[in-house]
Amino acid sequence: MIDFLESDFSKYVVAVTAVSFLFRSIIKFWLDKETRSFQNNLESKLSDYEHKLEKERIKLQISYGGIFEKQASALLSLHKSIIKLQEEADLATISFPEDVGKSKLRFRESWSIVRNEYRENRVLFPEDIDDAVKAFLEKIFMAVREYHSAERQLLRVPTGEEFDNIIDKQDAAFEVIRVEVPDIEKKIVDSIRAKIGASVDY
Numbered sequence: 001m002i003d004f005l006e007s008d009f010s011k012y013v014v015a016v017t018a019v020s021f022l023f024r025s026i027i028k029f030w031l032d033k034e035t036r037s038f039q040n041n042l043e044s045k046l047s048d049y050e051h052k053l054e055k056e057r058i059k060l061q062i063s064y065g066g067i068f069e070k071q072a073s074a075l076l077s078l079h080k081s082i083i084k085l086q087e088e089a090d091l092a093t094i095s096f097p098e099d100v101g102k103s104k105l106r107f108r109e110s111w112s113i114v115r116n117e118y119r120e121n122r123v124l125f126p127e128d129i130d131d132a133v134k135a136f137l138e139k140i141f142m143a144v145r146e147y148h149s150a151e152r153q154l155l156r157v158p159t160g161e162e163f164d165n166i167i168d169k170q171d172a173a174f175e176v177i178r179v180e181v182p183d184i185e186k187k188i189v190d191s192i193r194a195k196i197g198a199s200v201d202y
Contacts, residue, residue, distance in 0.1 A: 074121035075192045081114045082136065082185055089140050089177050093147050107144055129191045136184045143176035
């Protein structure tokens with residue numbers, strides 16, 4: 001009787017083990033299949049997402065490329081106008097008396113061109129160049145105006161002390177035009193070179 005029970009129990013254990021193994025194999029097969037399906041689906045979605053990102057990157061690159069091209073063009077044009085303005089400022093302070101009116105007019109016209117160009121393209125300029133150009137325009141305008149103001153005062157035949165004060169005023173204007181303004185212009189040039197990739201680092 002005991003042998004019979006042991007035999008049945010053994011058969012039962014073997015049957016349960018076999019069913020358990022089969023069930024585990026089915027579950028594992030189903031899970032592997034679902035995992036592969038999920039992984040393939042995920043890889044497909046990831047590939048589509050990467051493709052969309054690449055398309056957006058190319059669009060942005062083209063868009064920003066156009067902006068950078070406009071920025072470089074505006075900066076180069078501004079620098080050309082600034083050089084012309086510096087030349088007119090120099091001429092406005094060394095002209096013969098009979099040419100002063102014309103040189104002042106040319107300076108003001110050149111100054112207006114730079115100011116308008118700066119205002120129209122200001123949105124494209126980096127902040128450091130924006131600040132430098134603003135300082136440049138203010139200083140060069142005030143210096144030339146101060147110089148001519150002193151010239152008019154000299155025509156009134158001032159006294160000795162007044163004469164010295166007027167000459168000091170003119171010297172200060174010259175200092176701005178010949179030293180401060182070129183320093184600002186150099187800062188603008190250095191910034192432009194850095195922005196358009198034309199600077200050389202040692």
